[in-house]
Amino acid sequence: MHIHFHDSLDHEKLPVQPAEWDAAAKRAGKLGEGHVVTFSTDFDSVRDEVEVIIAPPYRLQQINMHSAPKLKLIQSTYAGMDSLYPFDIIPRTAMLLNNRGVHGKRAGEYCAMAILMLTNKMPLFATQQRQKHWQRAIGSLANRQRITIVGLGAIGTGAAHWARQLGMHITGIRHGNTPHPDCDATFSMDKLDEVLPTTDILLLACPLTPLTTNLLSRERIALLPSGAGVINVGRGKLVEQEALCDALDAGRLGGAVLDVFAVEPIPPTDRIWTTINMVITPHMSADDPLAYNADTLDIFFENLAAYLAGKTPPTLVDLTKGY
Amino acid sequence: MHIHFHDSLDHEKLPVQPAEWDAAAKRAGKLGEGHVVTFSTDFDSVRDEVEVIIAPPYRLQQINMHSAPKLKLIQSTYAGMDSLYPFDIIPRTAMLLNNRGVHGKRAGEYCAMAILMLTNKMPLFATQQRQKHWQRAIGSLANRQRITIVGLGAIGTGAAHWARQLGMHITGIRHGNTPHPDCDATFSMDKLDEVLPTTDILLLACPLTPLTTNLLSRERIALLPSGAGVINVGRGKLVEQEALCDALDAGRLGGAVLDVFAVEPIPPTDRIWTTINMVITPHMSADDPLAYNADTLDIFFENLAAYLAGKTPPTLVDLTKGY
Numbered sequence: 001m002h003i004h005f006h007d008s009l010d011h012e013k014l015p016v017q018p019a020e021w022d023a024a025a026k027r028a029g030k031l032g033e034g035h036v037v038t039f040s041t042d043f044d045s046v047r048d049e050v051e052v053i054i055a056p057p058y059r060l061q062q063i064n065m066h067s068a069p070k071l072k073l074i075q076s077t078y079a080g081m082d083s084l085y086p087f088d089i090i091p092r093t094a095m096l097l098n099n100r101g102v103h104g105k106r107a108g109e110y111c112a113m114a115i116l117m118l119t120n121k122m123p124l125f126a127t128q129q130r131q132k133h134w135q136r137a138i139g140s141l142a143n144r145q146r147i148t149i150v151g152l153g154a155i156g157t158g159a160a161h162w163a164r165q166l167g168m169h170i171t172g173i174r175h176g177n178t179p180h181p182d183c184d185a186t187f188s189m190d191k192l193d194e195v196l197p198t199t200d201i202l203l204l205a206c207p208l209t210p211l212t213t214n215l216l217s218r219e220r221i222a223l224l225p226s227g228a229g230v231i232n233v234g235r236g237k238l239v240e241q242e243a244l245c246d247a248l249d250a251g252r253l254g255g256a257v258l259d260v261f262a263v264e265p266i267p268p269t270d271r272i273w274t275t276i277n278m279v280i281t282p283h284m285s286a287d288d289p290l291a292y293n294a295d296t297l298d299i300f301f302e303n304l305a306a307y308l309a310g311k312t313p314p315t316l317v318d319l320t321k322g323y
Numbered sequence: 324m325h326i327h328f329h330d331s332l333d334h335e336k337l338p339v340q341p342a343e344w345d346a347a348a349k350r351a352g353k354l355g356e357g358h359v360v361t362f363s364t365d366f367d368s369v370r371d372e373v374e375v376i377i378a379p380p381y382r383l384q385q386i387n388m389h390s391a392p393k394l395k396l397i398q399s400t401y402a403g404m405d406s407l408y409p410f411d412i413i414p415r416t417a418m419l420l421n422n423r424g425v426h427g428k429r430a431g432e433y434c435a436m437a438i439l440m441l442t443n444k445m446p447l448f449a450t451q452q453r454q455k456h457w458q459r460a461i462g463s464l465a466n467r468q469r470i471t472i473v474g475l476g477a478i479g480t481g482a483a484h485w486a487r488q489l490g491m492h493i494t495g496i497r498h499g500n501t502p503h504p505d506c507d508a509t510f511s512m513d514k515l516d517e518v519l520p521t522t523d524i525l526l527l528a529c530p531l532t533p534l535t536t537n538l539l540s541r542e543r544i545a546l547l548p549s550g551a552g553v554i555n556v557g558r559g560k561l562v563e564q565e566a567l568c569d570a571l572d573a574g575r576l577g578g579a580v581l582d583v584f585a586v587e588p589i590p591p592t593d594r595i596w597t598t599i600n601m602v603i604t605p606h607m608s609a610d611d612p613l614a615y616n617a618d619t620l621d622i623f624f625e626n627l628a629a630y631l632a633g634k635t636p637p638t639l640v641d642l643t644k645g646y
Contacts, residue, residue, distance in 0.1 A: 109443070110443055112439055113440055120433055120604070120608075122440075141429060142432060264457075265457035281445070282448065282457050
């Protein structure tokens, strides 16, 4: 097949390199043989022949895929599909694939850190450090805390793994309410309001879709018990950010550890920089450059194998759900 | 026996309460029955009859235990014995007992947090947050890091447990070099200089004694590889604090997470508040008020049982070593 990597090889976001493709194709065995492979941002020169495009979403937005008559598979090198909504750039005759699963292990360790930072009152101590203020406060064993994880994809599953190791009581919220091996209970999204009042730590790891935008609204923040903590490793717009800052500044919530924000980079004048008991990381929780491209390409070959066998590719994006 | 709790019941440091004693005595069965138990800071009224004193070290320093002719057991409610050195206040006819072991589980979770904060570059991001500066940087899976744990008592063992869960390569440094179930290798203290150059994260969890004062000296900090991280949950004076600040401010070390300091509380003018890539918590890593006194009393009853049977109490302090 003609497989086109639509990216600039020297871009700072570490696009797939030819040597990484060669290694992945070798791992894939016969499935990796006999392809025409191109690497460029010159789409016009390949559009008549290209059958597979592999690229990050912001690159996909720059080309007219409707003009590629043989295009069958579009493999995103990101998992989050929110920037492609409402998917009008995706030809109806092609399948959109993402690389969900690739972030699980790294993001799981970030979530373990964030959970332990909340049980150890680290957001409070970070605030006190900024104020040069020494005051002891007491942490808690994680096993005395109840965590609610919204979204049980690769990242939520990684978080649940560590919450289980820490002996926490774990409630999962997911599309449908199918059981999860590391959750004590799972509920569908419409039960969220009933779960929040008994949630010590709320962890958001779900995709951003029209249905999940502002999921953690001002009203829902008010349902959390006093002193509760919030972790967001999904997307910034899952949270009504002003309301979260208000609840932290008022001392009603105990702390927050956020990796994603309504606007990134955070503007210098944003109140979020100085909100008390707030810990910020710059959207890095799932980054793992040593494994990321290799894992993404392995996922692509699993998708390709399924496609060629007439089966559903494992990471096919359901455009009606948005992930 | 006459057991005297030498403390003020309303002190902020949560001294053992009569109800906690009653519950522990009940758990101890016959061993808990038939004792005369007093709670006060009036030592004169009990010194002729007292056989057991239970108190924190700073309270022990306030009384003349040489004046108590029947005193047999001195149960400290702290694990660290450094403030009692050189032990001249301990009568030669009495045994000094500490409560080592009581801090393991809580401190283990703090150490897991500190390890993950270093692998996720959290000290860097905390510094950037203070500066309102957004710049992405890449974390690492913990299993790509080598940790060296100095001291394998309850806290070091708790740290090693989580480092093992995280798949790290673990080197233990301990008195003697006896193997440890969660360490890939163990060495005695005199091999520390050879281990430091291949240490990504150095975790100090050993007691402060004349031999370990300034253990992490300026010279040893220079032996750590560029970008290495340091965690201290032992005592502040294990580290040459000025040298550590110099190495962080110069960008030679990647980060530090410290719970203990040369002087506590940290003076408002201390440079440590503003040293870059430094995360500070106010000596709370091992605090667990919900379990602390109960666990300490259970340890006391184990000591008492051994003493009455003519055996060595499990947490007897070896005054020649200091722990």
